[in-house]
Amino acid sequence: MTLSTLWFILIGLLFSIFLFLEGFDFGVGMSTRFLAKDDQERTAIMSTIGPHWDGNETWLVTAGGAMFASLPLWYASLFSGYYILFLLVLVGLILRGVSFEFHKHAETKAGKNMWMWTFFIGSIMPPFFLCMILLSMVQGIPMDAQGNAFPTFFNVVNLLSIVGGVAGTLLSLVHGLNFIRLRIEGPLRDRARKLNKILYPILFVGEVIFAVLVFLQTDFFTKRFGSSLFITVLIVLFSLLGYYGVLKDREGWSFAGSGLSLSMVIVLLFNGLFPRVMIATNPAHSILIKEAANSHYTLTIMTIVACILVPIVAIYFIWSYSLFTKRINPRENTVKY
Amino acid sequence: MLNVGLSIVSLARFQFAMTTVFHFFFVPFSIGMGFLVAIMETIYAVKKDKVYLDMAKFWGKIFLLSFAVGIVTGIIQEFQFGMNWSEYSRFMGDVFGAPLAIEALLAFFIESVFIGIWMFTWDRFRPGVHAFMIWMTSIGTMLSAIWILAANSFMQHPTGFKINSTTGRIQLTDFGAVVANPQLWKVFPHVILAAFMTAAVVIAGISAWGLLRKKKEENHFFKTSLRFGLWASLIFAILSAGAGDLQTQQIIKDQPMKFAATEGIYKDTKDPAPWTVVEMINAKDHKASGQIEVPGVLSILAYHKLSGSVKGMDTINKELHAKYDKQFGKDMNYYVPPKTLFWSFRVMTGIDALIMLVALVGLIFSRKKKDTIENHKWMLVVLGLCIWVPFIGNSAGWFITEFGRYPWIVYGLFTIAQAVSPTSTVASLLFSNIVYFLLFLFLGGVMVWYCRQTLHHGPYYEEADSKQNVDPFAKEAFGK
Numbered sequence: 180m181t182l183s184t185l186w187f188i189l190i191g192l193l194f195s196i197f198l199f200l201e202g203f204d205f206g207v208g209m210s211t212r213f214l215a216k217d218d219q220e221r222t223a224i225m226s227t228i229g230p231h232w233d234g235n236e237t238w239l240v241t242a243g244g245a246m247f248a249s250l251p252l253w254y255a256s257l258f259s260g261y262y263i264l265f266l267l268v269l270v271g272l273i274l275r276g277v278s279f280e281f282h283k284h285a286e287t288k289a290g291k292n293m294w295m296w297t298f299f300i301g302s303i304m305p306p307f308f309l310c311m312i313l314l315s316m317v318q319g320i321p322m323d324a325q326g327n328a329f330p331t332f333f334n335v336v337n338l339l340s341i342v343g344g345v346a347g348t349l350l351s352l353v354h355g356l357n358f359i360r361l362r363i364e365g366p367l368r369d370r371a372r373k374l375n376k377i378l379y380p381i382l383f384v385g386e387v388i389f390a391v392l393v394f395l396q397t398d399f400f401t402k403r404f405g406s407s408l409f410i411t412v413l414i415v416l417f418s419l420l421g422y423y424g425v426l427k428d429r430e431g432w433s434f435a436g437s438g439l440s441l442s443m444v445i446v447l448l449f450n451g452l453f454p455r456v457m458i459a460t461n462p463a464h465s466i467l468i469k470e471a472a473n474s475h476y477t478l479t480i481m482t483i484v485a486c487i488l489v490p491i492v493a494i495y496f497i498w499s500y501s502l503f504t505k506r507i508n509p510r511e512n513t514v515k516y
Numbered sequence: 517m518l519n520v521g522l523s524i525v526s527l528a529r530f531q532f533a534m535t536t537v538f539h540f541f542f543v544p545f546s547i548g549m550g551f552l553v554a555i556m557e558t559i560y561a562v563k564k565d566k567v568y569l570d571m572a573k574f575w576g577k578i579f580l581l582s583f584a585v586g587i588v589t590g591i592i593q594e595f596q597f598g599m600n601w602s603e604y605s606r607f608m609g610d611v612f613g614a615p616l617a618i619e620a621l622l623a624f625f626i627e628s629v630f631i632g633i634w635m636f637t638w639d640r641f642r643p644g645v646h647a648f649m650i651w652m653t654s655i656g657t658m659l660s661a662i663w664i665l666a667a668n669s670f671m672q673h674p675t676g677f678k679i680n681s682t683t684g685r686i687q688l689t690d691f692g693a694v695v696a697n698p699q700l701w702k703v704f705p706h707v708i709l710a711a712f713m714t715a716a717v718v719i720a721g722i723s724a725w726g727l728l729r730k731k732k733e734e735n736h737f738f739k740t741s742l743r744f745g746l747w748a749s750l751i752f753a754i755l756s757a758g759a760g761d762l763q764t765q766q767i768i769k770d771q772p773m774k775f776a777a778t779e780g781i782y783k784d785t786k787d788p789a790p791w792t793v794v795e796m797i798n799a800k801d802h803k804a805s806g807q808i809e810v811p812g813v814l815s816i817l818a819y820h821k822l823s824g825s826v827k828g829m830d831t832i833n834k835e836l837h838a839k840y841d842k843q844f845g846k847d848m849n850y851y852v853p854p855k856t857l858f859w860s861f862r863v864m865t866g867i868d869a870l871i872m873l874v875a876l877v878g879l880i881f882s883r884k885k886k887d888t889i890e891n892h893k894w895m896l897v898v899l900g901l902c903i904w905v906p907f908i909g910n911s912a913g914w915f916i917t918e919f920g921r922y923p924w925i926v927y928g929l930f931t932i933a934q935a936v937s938p939t940s941t942v943a944s945l946l947f948s949n950i951v952y953f954l955l956f957l958f959l960g961g962v963m964v965w966y967c968r969q970t971l972h973h974g975p976y977y978e979e980a981d982s983k984q985n986v987d988p989f990a991k992e993a994f995g996k
Contacts, residue, residue, distance in 0.1 A: 230632035233587060237624045243594050244617035251609020258598025258605075259937040265599055266948050269592055270955065276588035277959060280581050284966040327602070327938045473610045474680075477688045481614055488621040499629045502637065 183472030186249035206355015208302025223509035260328025271304025310347030399451035542586035548715025604935035619663035627656030709756035720745030721903035774920030867909035
């Protein structure tokens, strides 16, 4: 295996971790409107990710940085080609990121409300538009010989990209609800489980439609039938595991299931892309991993750096989670950990 | 129709300037604030003097506000290279991506994880252990500065690379040389010390406003904070000026055009070189007039010697044409925007001097023997107004650094015009510029508003959380 392939896998891994972690952040943000009844409950929901959201988002920043550092031609084509959608992702992340601090400082009802709404909107926009970008990209888009992507409106907005966006957002919501079941006690926790009982069947329908559309609209199943089918089945199986956890009231199983489903979506896309990073309608203009990659020297340095730093990050990252395990009671005056 | 006045390059440049300047309001402030709050909490952990705990908590609140805005505007920066400057990303990916990715792995994770812990564990750890969390955050912010400045330093003064003959792109040949870039180790101290100064001036200024409220129970708190802020302002203003002087030596060597423009010199100077305090610049005809000069001082500034002439922009322009015409053609304009650089430099250094002066006077008025600063309302008002001053100075500094690299995006290798995304359209750039502008206006306004409110409540205000159980129809619920 070449170093550039290794980095392709590593970027996929970083995106999977990002979706696993930030997926429930997004879901938690969304559930402030679907689950909570008053501002106190909303605040409790928000506080479940208070210490974590910034660290979770750093996986996205790292994935972007890793892309720039190892496969810069991919980074350049993707980000410039999907300009408006990335702008919308950014707007969402900005609105969401400031909501935590600003909500803490807001004193009027209107103020609290406003930052809860920015939190909500900022939690829907990024997963929806990110999934849309990815699902649009894998269908193949017009590109020139220099690697510039010129997706048309219908390249970006079509059945698969919309279904992908909605399914990804719904899966994030389900994942967030599973996280809330882990971190909150009392009626809110029961309501999260009840809501997931309703959402999971809808999600299964969405996943099936998604799988069919991927089969029809991409070349994943013609290029790598076995692995694509296997991963698609895994997505559904992990979702079933999550549903099992909902029915049996085992939130740990649910959380692992929904998180791994999200990660598997990235695995499916990266598996289908390989050995390309951008798929052009004219196959001659597609960008291959080896074409997008940096020099062997740079990749070697980055590999050494990643081998040292990623395990260290993982250790203190997990440790930071272990500090906040006490369930939150929304009816206590102040949220303590 | 639109292209008449708004080219894609100028819109993309405007966007980079706008997002960077806005981002860089918060970055130095957060870096400095994190460091100073860490010191406060450490003093508390050692001396067990409760006022330092109150200080760490109160200034910590303001730190967190600025940190939040700093993070979200930082993500724009990372995405922007791909979105607006894809040709740059392709050209520079082999060099630029590495520091960026290391910044994320090494710095962003430390700061984001440990700030999350620090925020929520005031009651859980011993003071010393809790202070460790903010120290980690602070170290994370400084590491992040090193790596992003490493990337910027390469753009100012490329080292450790070659041009790949088949792709025409930059190829890294010596990572050690990128990290050891002399630019980096001259610019980093200057930036970091200016960041400490920025936060110190804000602490002193807000404390001055706090003292003006004349609340007895807050007097000790704000006075301690004021003196803390003033001492830090004075120390870091002096140190950052010193670091800036070292950086200047490097700039004369690597980017003589930038230096000549900051001093507004078109023709080579006499020997020893006089320093121009102010002058009128006619950028179009490359002429300057009406100089007010101090003899000999520029030689000292430039070479730390009493003699030596400084090359003017006209000479350097000729040299650059001789050097680069073969590759980039005869039509290149190597004159950097002289007015911007000349005046930015005077604003930046003037502000640094002003802060030294104000901090010194403030310290004299608030010295422990006399302790009468609250009777000098004018002094407190001056200190309060100075809050805004370092932010202007920081922006002016970056104006010199970035405008002074014109016409290059990577010095001597790649021009700004080459770097912009071929996919960009005037419409998409205009749209994103408007979105960012409105968003920044909104975020900046809210941020200032909540800082004001935090000051208004003072350090001994009960957390708003406890109010949540108030009956919505009771009087308190309708606010003040």
